[in-house]
Amino acid sequence: MEKITLGVMPLVDLAPLHLGVDQGIFEEHGLEVELVTAQGGAAIIPAVTSGQYEFGFSNPTSVIIAKSQGLDVVVVAPGGTSTGDEETDYGATVVLPDSGIETAADLEGKRVAVNTLNNISDSTVKEAVRNAGGDPNEVEMVELAFPDMVPGVEQGTVDAAFLVEPFLTMGLNAGFEPIAWNWIEVSPDLMASSYFTTQELADEQPELVEKFQNAMAESAQYAEEHPEETRNIITSYTEIPEEITETMRLPRWVDSVDQESLDRLIEISIEDGLLEEDVQLEDLVLQN
Numbered sequence: 001m002e003k004i005t006l007g008v009m010p011l012v013d014l015a016p017l018h019l020g021v022d023q024g025i026f027e028e029h030g031l032e033v034e035l036v037t038a039q040g041g042a043a044i045i046p047a048v049t050s051g052q053y054e055f056g057f058s059n060p061t062s063v064i065i066a067k068s069q070g071l072d073v074v075v076v077a078p079g080g081t082s083t084g085d086e087e088t089d090y091g092a093t094v095v096l097p098d099s100g101i102e103t104a105a106d107l108e109g110k111r112v113a114v115n116t117l118n119n120i121s122d123s124t125v126k127e128a129v130r131n132a133g134g135d136p137n138e139v140e141m142v143e144l145a146f147p148d149m150v151p152g153v154e155q156g157t158v159d160a161a162f163l164v165e166p167f168l169t170m171g172l173n174a175g176f177e178p179i180a181w182n183w184i185e186v187s188p189d190l191m192a193s194s195y196f197t198t199q200e201l202a203d204e205q206p207e208l209v210e211k212f213q214n215a216m217a218e219s220a221q222y223a224e225e226h227p228e229e230t231r232n233i234i235t236s237y238t239e240i241p242e243e244i245t246e247t248m249r250l251p252r253w254v255d256s257v258d259q260e261s262l263d264r265l266i267e268i269s270i271e272d273g274l275l276e277e278d279v280q281l282e283d284l285v286l287q288n
Helices: 012-022 041-049 060-068 120-131 146-154 167-173 182-186 199-204 206-225 227-237 259-271
Strands: 002-008 031-037 055-058 074-078 091-095 111-114 140-143 160-164 177-180 194-197
Touching (some): 002 012, 002 041, 002 206, 012 031, 012 206, 012 227, 041 055, 041 060, 041 194, 055 060, 060 120, 060 194, 060 259, 074 206, 091 120, 091 167, 091 182, 111 120, 111 146, 120 160, 120 182, 160 167, 194 206, 199 206, 206 227
Parallel strands (some): 002 031, 002 055, 111 140, 111 160
Antiparallel strands (some): 055 194, 074 194, 091 160, 091 177
């Protein structure tokens, strides 16, 4: 049994990983998994590149930006993927029903809450504004923690907010209206989160990385086929109330990296000026 340490966050997207550990899938692949919870990709990426963790979880834009800064990171497995359907997708920009904001283009001159600046959240908001015919440079992005976003809109601190689950369901239940489905705006198959390692580890221990990829693929399939178990396990590693997990929208879980959607994220990262150097897709995704 080989031990691996994985930097994680308490997010819905990680349900397959927790299921895989709980169901013994990783053990079947010869892996003993230690999960270390971090505040975000800003803490996880350096822990992986320094060798403190073998693998990490992050949104792909953080990994793309890190790659452009010369850091040794490669994507090895998908996290959560867009459902491609507004009726079921798990990320949207929302407003109050009487706001007068009807499309993303109406966000010009407005303040929009995102959880992190210069990342996948504001980058996909900007893409939604572009797609609606507006100027994303005229939108003011305001950094707010997800739990503070619904109150922030209600109190008028911001005009709109980009919410993911479970906060999206909470917002919709409170009467908020979606004006853009951010993931779908970029790609109907958008890989909104991912697992990564270093090229150095992949070169030195290819079998270890392959075991991780196979275990993640099997865990993703298990999560997709067992939605009730998936909802139940989310309450074990997050503070999401059970009544919300029962009804909230779940990501789609797939068994391989969607390179086309990753390429789209590179494109909009370039358009938004987030990259220090060009990033090539073949350097960003582990080539088996």
